Amino acid sequence: MNKKILGxxxxxxxxxxxxxAQGRKGLRINEVLVTNEENFQDDYGCQSAWIEIFNTxxxxxxxxxxxxxxxxxxxxxYPIPKGDVLTEIPPRQHLLFWADDMPNRGTFHVxxxxxxxxxxxxxxxxxxxxxxxxxxxxxxxIPADHSYARVExxxxxxxxxxxxxxxxxxxxxxxxxxxxxxxxxxxxxxxPFGVGMSVLAMLIVFTGLLLLYLLFRGIGQxxxxxxxxxxxxxxxxxDKDEAREKGLGRESGxxxxxxxxxxxxxxxxxxxEDTILTINKVKKAYSPWNSKIYSLREVPNKK
Amino acid sequence: MGFxxxxxxxxxxxxxxxxxxxxxxxxxxxxxxxxxFIYLAIKKNFEPMLLVPIGFGILIGNIPFKIDAGLEIGIxxxxxVLNTLYQGVSAGWYPPLVFLGIGAMTDFSSxxxxxxxxxxxxxxQFGIFGAYMVALAIGxxxxxxxxxxxxxxxxxxxAIFLSSKLAPNLMGAIAVSAYSYMALVPVIQPxxxxxxxxxxxxxxxxxxxxxxxxxxxxMFPIVGLLLTCFLVPSxxxxxxMLFFGNLLRESGVTSRLAKTASGPMCDxxxxxxxxxxxxxxxxxEFLTPSTLGIFALGFMAFIIASASGVLFVKIFNLxxxxxxxxxxxxxxxxxSAVPMSARISNNVGLEYDSTNYLLMHAMGPNxxxxxxxxxxxxxxxxxxx
Numbered sequence: 001m002n003k004k005i006l007g008x009x010x011x012x013x014x015x016x017x018x019x020x021a022q023g024r025k026g027l028r029i030n031e032v033l034v035t036n037e038e039n040f041q042d043d044y045g046c047q048s049a050w051i052e053i054f055n056t057x058x059x060x061x062x063x064x065x066x067x068x069x070x071x072x073x074x075x076x077x078y079p080i081p082k083g084d085v086l087t088e089i090p091p092r093q094h095l096l097f098w099a100d101d102m103p104n105r106g107t108f109h110v111x112x113x114x115x116x117x118x119x120x121x122x123x124x125x126x127x128x129x130x131x132x133x134x135x136x137x138x139x140x141x142i143p144a145d146h147s148y149a150r151v152e153x154x155x156x157x158x159x160x161x162x163x164x165x166x167x168x169x170x171x172x173x174x175x176x177x178x179x180x181x182x183x184x185x186x187x188x189x190x191x192p193f194g195v196g197m198s199v200l201a202m203l204i205v206f207t208g209l210l211l212l213y214l215l216f217r218g219i220g221q222x223x224x225x226x227x228x229x230x231x232x233x234x235x236x237x238x239d240k241d242e243a244r245e246k247g248l249g250r251e252s253g254x255x256x257x258x259x260x261x262x263x264x265x266x267x268x269x270x271x272x273e274d275t276i277l278t279i280n281k282v283k284k285a286y287s288p289w290n291s292k293i294y295s296l297r298e299v300p301n302k303k
Numbered sequence: 304m305g306f307x308x309x310x311x312x313x314x315x316x317x318x319x320x321x322x323x324x325x326x327x328x329x330x331x332x333x334x335x336x337x338x339x340f341i342y343l344a345i346k347k348n349f350e351p352m353l354l355v356p357i358g359f360g361i362l363i364g365n366i367p368f369k370i371d372a373g374l375e376i377g378i379x380x381x382x383x384v385l386n387t388l389y390q391g392v393s394a395g396w397y398p399p400l401v402f403l404g405i406g407a408m409t410d411f412s413s414x415x416x417x418x419x420x421x422x423x424x425x426x427x428q429f430g431i432f433g434a435y436m437v438a439l440a441i442g443x444x445x446x447x448x449x450x451x452x453x454x455x456x457x458x459x460x461x462a463i464f465l466s467s468k469l470a471p472n473l474m475g476a477i478a479v480s481a482y483s484y485m486a487l488v489p490v491i492q493p494x495x496x497x498x499x500x501x502x503x504x505x506x507x508x509x510x511x512x513x514x515x516x517x518x519x520x521x522m523f524p525i526v527g528l529l530l531t532c533f534l535v536p537s538x539x540x541x542x543x544m545l546f547f548g549n550l551l552r553e554s555g556v557t558s559r560l561a562k563t564a565s566g567p568m569c570d571x572x573x574x575x576x577x578x579x580x581x582x583x584x585x586x587x588e589f590l591t592p593s594t595l596g597i598f599a600l601g602f603m604a605f606i607i608a609s610a611s612g613v614l615f616v617k618i619f620n621l622x623x624x625x626x627x628x629x630x631x632x633x634x635x636x637x638x639s640a641v642p643m644s645a646r647i648s649n650n651v652g653l654e655y656d657s658t659n660y661l662l663m664h665a666m667g668p669n670x671x672x673x674x675x676x677x678x679x680x681x682x683x684x685x686x687x688x
Contacts (some may be wrong), residue, residue, distance in 0.1 A: 013664070016684060038566060052592065097535055139679050149679075183686065183687055184445050184446055184687060186687070187445040188444070188445060192438065192439065193436055193439060193443075194445070194448065195436065195670060197445070197686065198432035198433075198435060198436060199458040200682075200686075201679060201682040201683065201686070202425075202428065202429065202432060204534065204535065204678070204682050205428050205675055205678050205679050205682065206424050206425045207534065208530065208531050208534045208535065208674075208675075208678045209424060209425040209671060209674065209678070210421075210425075211530055211534070212421055212526070212530055212531070212674075213418045213419055213421045213422060215656050216414075216418040216421075216519075216526075217522070217524060219519055220415065220416070220418065220513075220519065222516075223515075223518070223519050224513065226402050227516070235516060247548075251514055252511035252514065253312045253514045253515075255514075256513050292483065
């Protein structure tokens with residue numbers, strides 16, 4: 001018994017821990033700006049390099065206890081502090097860290113700087129300091145106030161942003177701004193009368209229920225076969241044709257209902273009752289909320 | 304300021320806060336609608352479990368009050384009690400809970416015994432897409448049209464679930480429309496059934512369904528879930544809960560859970576769902592020209608759904624052997640107003656042959672309709688969300 005409980009407990013722990021890990025695995029380094037001259041300012045009015053983390057999942061993910069680093073040999077360089085509610089990233093949202101080597105300025109100021117003269121490797125490690133969640137190497141020589149960013153949030157290629165045509169630098173906001181629902185617009189353009197959608201959707205509905213039909217037709221046939229075999233054994237019949245003629249295995253529910261009713265009549269309903277009459281006082285649970293219950297009438301029940 | 308002036312000012316201020324001072328024609332109109340629903344439920348016995356909570360909810364939602372006073376009493380005011388209860392509708396978690404209850408109280412035996420009736424349940428979903436096309440034609444956007452079309456599935460929780468995702472601003476009108484037409488099934492469906500069937504067809508006797516083993520009943524929710532949700536994962540909240548509830552019922556080892564899911568829990572959620580949906584019809588949000596359009600489209604969707612179920616059976620009969628013909632009067636039950644539309648099939652059947660009971664046969668397409676409309680909702684959600 002104890003082993004069983006222990007097994008269930010271990011399974012639960014594994015499930016929960018894997019779910020936890022799965023959430024953090026959805027974090028991505030999304031955009032990095034190394035030389036900040038006239039770009040985003042922190043709460044102190046300073047312009048420093050910044051690193052944006054994006055939560056690609058559809059659930060909130062807390063980055064506390066994870067590590068940010070620019071040193072492959074020191075994965076635990078900046079532990080993201082516990083106890084700050086702002087470390088929780090809402091679904092599909094961002095968090096910005098300032099690479100200003102001023103950790104005493106708060107949770108989001110890391111203890112390293114980025115060097116514009118050389119390639120900067122940045123890594124985000126899980127709370128164990130071993131599992132690398134995401135990393136990026138920001139190439140040297142990116143112009144001031146230009147960022148190195150993913151084309152789309154959390155996925156895709158990296159590009160340099162900041163020039164006309166290459167897209168805007170977008171600290172703490174989406175790299176791609178969605179100002180329309182593309183799916184809806186596609187349907188409006190390509191299927192203005194809804195015929196395509198209707199045909200496609202009905203096809204899927206029919207396919208689903210057709211598959212269910214085929215499957216349960218097969219299961220039903222197997223069930224009838226098993227019942228028939230059992231019935232043949234009980235009736236001592238070995239000839240399949242005879243069994244088919246007698247409809248063995250295909251009895252309707254009505255037959256079983258009739259048998260059940262006959263048994264009930266035989267076993268439960270008596271022509272002569274035992275004539276014991278017991279009168280019990282109606283007991284109703286007392287509570288201060290219904291103390292007047294004896295003087296109230298029953299809830300009306302319209303027949 | 305004298306004492307009398309002080310009292311006078313307070314009385315004036317009190318008057319400004321009363322419902323009488325803030326009452327407008329739309330409030331009165333909606334209160335009358337609420338009273339009409341309550342009348343239908345109590346006097347005509349039209350789906351009282353739904354129409355009493357919705358009707359009373361309409362009264363609650365349309366008590367006039369000073370909106371700009373920030374009293375936190377209206378259903379659309381964040382922090383109000385009604386708004387908190389409304390979260391189950393707006394966030395879409397009441398409908399799956401109702402589906403859990405439906406699953407726990409539904410016997411799928413008739414469908415398992417005669418699985419071809421599943422196709423009738425699928426055919427009735429034409430109503431959804433017929434209304435979708437018309438809604439597009441009169442200017443609704445595809446997501447709004449889909450939310451309106453789902454009224455044709457005759458499934459209140461599904462309609463609420465889909466509209467909360469695709470067109471939250473139309474949800475009140477869609478929900479009230481869906482539940483109203485479900486309540487009016489006894490009025491809407493019989494003429495359509497008679498119109499599309501001949502007397503000879505109405506007299507068709509169907510073979511009694513075979514007895515279904517417990518193993519089959521246990522396999523149904525498991526296989527049903529895996530198959531439908533692998534095909535349409537976006538239907539998972541509804542289908543998952545429906546099949547889960549059914550497994551609780553059929554497993555034979557969780558009868559307490561099944562009783563709770565199909566009894567007290569389903570009742571509690573139905574009360575909250577009905578009342579908050581009714582209250583969401585606050586006149587200022589509800590009485591718009593598009594509401595009338597939604598009601599008209601919903602009515603049309605219901606008619607198409609009922610007719611397509613009946614017509615599909617007639618077409619299906621062309622390929623079935625004589626001994627396995629289906630009575631087309633059960634085609635209307637493909638809309639998933641459970642068990643009302645199955646009862647209508649039975650009642651209309653009995654009008655023409657007082658010994659031809661179609662109820663159990665009609666339950667097949669009826670519960671298939673529940674699955675079909677949830678799959679259709681999943682498809683629409685997948686395409687348009």
